[in-house]
Amino acid sequence: MVPTPNWIDRRIDSNLDNTLTQEHVVETMLEADRPFFSSRQLASRVKPDVSKATVRNRLSELQELDVVATEAYPDSVTLYYIKYPDSEWPLSPEGKRALMAESPLDRLSTRGFLTLQDTVGVRTLVLAGFQLSLALLAAGSLLTILGFDPGLESDIALWATAFNVLVFSGILLVAERIVHRVRSRFGPLHLLPTT
Structure with missing residues (x-):
């Protein structure tokens, strides 16, 4: 399990009354080997009994908290990614440093x-x-x-x-x-x- 960064922990709501918490959505995104997710892809990864509407609600909340950002594409496809504060694109700061520091x-x-x-x-x-x-x-x-x-x-x-x-x-x-x-x-x- 990937630890949630402190800057995310400080921003998210720890409301345990929801069937799907913001923390669970963030953990699912951090554990995956990919930077982008559609709401459908996230819904299939989090819990089988959670609707896509619930996943979209949590993603909207995380977007308002500036934890998640979106990229919109044609055919009404919206992709979500973790919005790292010290990176301009959906890559962790460690990954960005590794790409910049290491050539073939x-x-x-x-x-x-x-x-x-x-x-x-x-x-x-x-x-x-x-x-x-x-x-x-x-x-x-x-x-x-x-x-x-x-x-x-x-x-x-x-x-x-x-x-x-x-x-x-x-x-x-x-x-x-x-x-x-x-x-x-x-x-x-x-x-x-x-x-």
């Missing part, structure tokens, strides 16, 4: 790279390689067009490096796709010992 390359370990296990991290690395090769090609082209070469053949070195990075990134992408296909067909491959 932050999670990519040496083991994940060597075994091509972290597909998102490897693809991000491949994309960075493609972008780097494009930047090197542009720099080499610019040096060639301007004729600026202090005798070190820097434009040719940039072109060669760009093509090497491009080829390596392409090989890495093909290898990752092959390993991904083999894993999906035969299960995980244990190429390196686990620690």
Whole structure:
């Protein structure tokens, strides 16, 4: 059971005479693995003997207390979510910090790279390689067009490096796709010992 945050505890009404309490609605929303709910989805999760009208009443009360917010969509669909005070969208502050702090390359370990296990991290690395090769090609082209070469053949070195990075990134992408296909067909491959 997920503990109810203090800012919500201070706002909600602890009226136990209702068949469905505000606290129960909030707890149901916090325990779920999703940020948005329709009133029908919440009604199916809370109690089987509670009507959708009762659920909508509690949601309206929570909306007035500034605990729950809504997003309206076409076809009269209204979705409800917990309105965290320090977040502009329906994600907990902890989740928002995790998304902002951690990129796929932050999670990519040496083991994940060597075994091509972290597909998102490897693809991000491949994309960075493609972008780097494009930047090197542009720099080499610019040096060639301007004729600026202090005798070190820097434009040719940039072109060669760009093509090497491009080829390596392409090989890495093909290898990752092959390993991904083999894993999906035969299960995980244990190429390196686990620690």
